[in-house]
Amino acid sequence: MGRAALVTGATQGLGLALVERFASSLGATDTVYLTGRNRGRIAEAHARLALGGGARVEAAWLDVSLEDSVVELGEMLRERHGTLDVVISNAYSRVVPDDRITEMIDRYVETNNFGTTRVLRTFMPLIADGGTMLVVASTLGTLHHLPPVLHDRFDELETLDEVDRQVDRWRNAVHDGSALPEGWPAFINIPSKVAQVSAVRALARLRRDDDVADEILLTAVCPGMIDTDASRPWFDMSGAQTPHQAAGPLVELALRRPFEPSLYGELVRFGVALPWKP
Numbered sequence: 512m513g514r515a516a517l518v519t520g521a522t523q524g525l526g527l528a529l530v531e532r533f534a535s536s537l538g539a540t541d542t543v544y545l546t547g548r549n550r551g552r553i554a555e556a557h558a559r560l561a562l563g564g565g566a567r568v569e570a571a572w573l574d575v576s577l578e579d580s581v582v583e584l585g586e587m588l589r590e591r592h593g594t595l596d597v598v599i600s601n602a603y604s605r606v607v608p609d610d611r612i613t614e615m616i617d618r619y620v621e622t623n624n625f626g627t628t629r630v631l632r633t634f635m636p637l638i639a640d641g642g643t644m645l646v647v648a649s650t651l652g653t654l655h656h657l658p659p660v661l662h663d664r665f666d667e668l669e670t671l672d673e674v675d676r677q678v679d680r681w682r683n684a685v686h687d688g689s690a691l692p693e694g695w696p697a698f699i700n701i702p703s704k705v706a707q708v709s710a711v712r713a714l715a716r717l718r719r720d721d722d723v724a725d726e727i728l729l730t731a732v733c734p735g736m737i738d739t740d741a742s743r744p745w746f747d748m749s750g751a752q753t754p755h756q757a758a759g760p761l762v763e764l765a766l767r768r769p770f771e772p773s774l775y776g777e778l779v780r781f782g783v784a785l786p787w788k789p
Contacts (some may be wrong), residue, residue, distance in 0.1 A: 513540030514594045516566075516765075519575055519630060520602030520676045522547035522556040524739040525647065528754035529599055530560070530568060532762040537566035542592075546584070548574035548602075574620070575602045585633040594639035596764045600630040600646045605741040612699060623703050624678045628671045628710050632764030635714065640725040643765040645713050648731040652704030652778055654788040658694040665709035666788065670717070675712045681706075707731060708778050712787070715776025732761055733780040745777035 517532045522527040522545070533543045543566050547553045550572055557570040574580040588595060604622035606615065627646055638644055654662050663679045681702050685691040695702055711731040715722075722729060738751040746779075760781055764774075779786035 512592060513538065513542065513566075514596040515542045515544070515588070515594075516597035516599075517544040517546065517588065517595055517634065517649050518598065518599045518601055519573055519626075520546045521634045522549065522552040522743035524741070525734060525737055525754045525757055527556055527559075528758035529601065529761060530556075530754070532562065532758045533566065533597070533736075533765075534568050535565045536762055536766060537654075539566070541566035543568050544571050544588070545569070546571045548572070548576070548580075573602075575600075575629055576604075576621040578629060581626075581629040581633045585637065591636055594642070595634065595637045596639050596642045598630070598634045598638065598642075598644045599761065599765065600627055600634075600644070602626055602630075603647075603741065606699060607744045613686055616682055616699065619699065619703070620678055620682050623669070624706050624710075626674060627707050628675055631714055632671060633709060635718070638727050638729075640727065641770070643728040644730075645728075645761060645765055646707055646731045647761075648707045648711075648733060648778060649700070650702040650733045650778075650780060650785065651701045652708035652731065652733070653785060654705065656696065656701045657788075658707060660694050662788065664703050665682075668709055668713045671710055671713055673708055674713055677709075678702075678706045708787070709777075711775065712776055719776060723770075723772050723775060727776060728765075728770065729766075730774050730776065731778045732764065733778060734758075734761055 517552040518526050518529045521530050530543050530545045545557055545568055553570045560568050573584050606618050635644055668674050708731045715729050736751040737754055737757045738748045774784055
């Protein structure tokens with residue numbers, strides 16, 4: 512049936528650019544799934560893709576904050592394809608400077624963190640030999656950005672359940688006002704991104720030997736600074752990449768051969784693994 516690729520959070524920005532890049536990089540017998548949680552935006556994004564040649568693009572509803580949604584899509588794709596060649600976990604619930612963190616932290620964590628671990632649990636077992644799972648994270652997702660007293664919360668965890676428990680512990684601290692006294696950064700992107708990378712590292716520790724033997728790449732990725740609605744309220748976008756520019760290296764990494772074991776389970780930026788801790 513050809514290869515199959517799935518991108519979550521793909522109705523705009525980097526996610527949509529990834530779908531476009533995959534569609535132009537793969538062949539006519541291949542399929543790229545454009546997913547999102549807003550059905551109207553899914554239809555609009557799908558209609559905007561006027562690609563000549565390349566892979567077929569199919570639209571699918573996926574809300575990673577809902578367990579049933581993730582599981583149902585996983586079952587459908589297993590029945591249709593058996594395995595998937597590429598999955599990119601990109602879904603993101605944004606935060607802006609005016610947000611009241613205690614009012615939005617639950618939505619934020621359900622999508623960005625528990626959504627990531629749901630995607631890993633459901634789709635990693637579907638990755639074909641020679642395939643790739645990428646989790647879009649950030650350079651903020653290393654222990655360098657947490658005070659040392661918090662490093663053991665996310666360092667060398669052994670299961671995704673342990674990662675989820677630490678995320679829930681941090682979320683509860685945000686709610687009860689103890690997060691800042693404990694040393695958690697006020698910018699909630701930092702703990703969230705650290706937890707995403709920790710989740711990749713935890714799952715990689717369990718799967719490393721088998722995956723490396725089967726040339727399956729599991730890694731977190733930092734796409735670099737991208738000029739998007741999510742980034743503009745926080746950062747100076749002078750010189751930032753467009754989503755299309757940022758998508759290029761991620762697609763190249765996902766499709767790159769020969770397999771590079773040194774990147775497995777790491778946080779990768781422009782093809783180079785970043786140090787996890789000081």
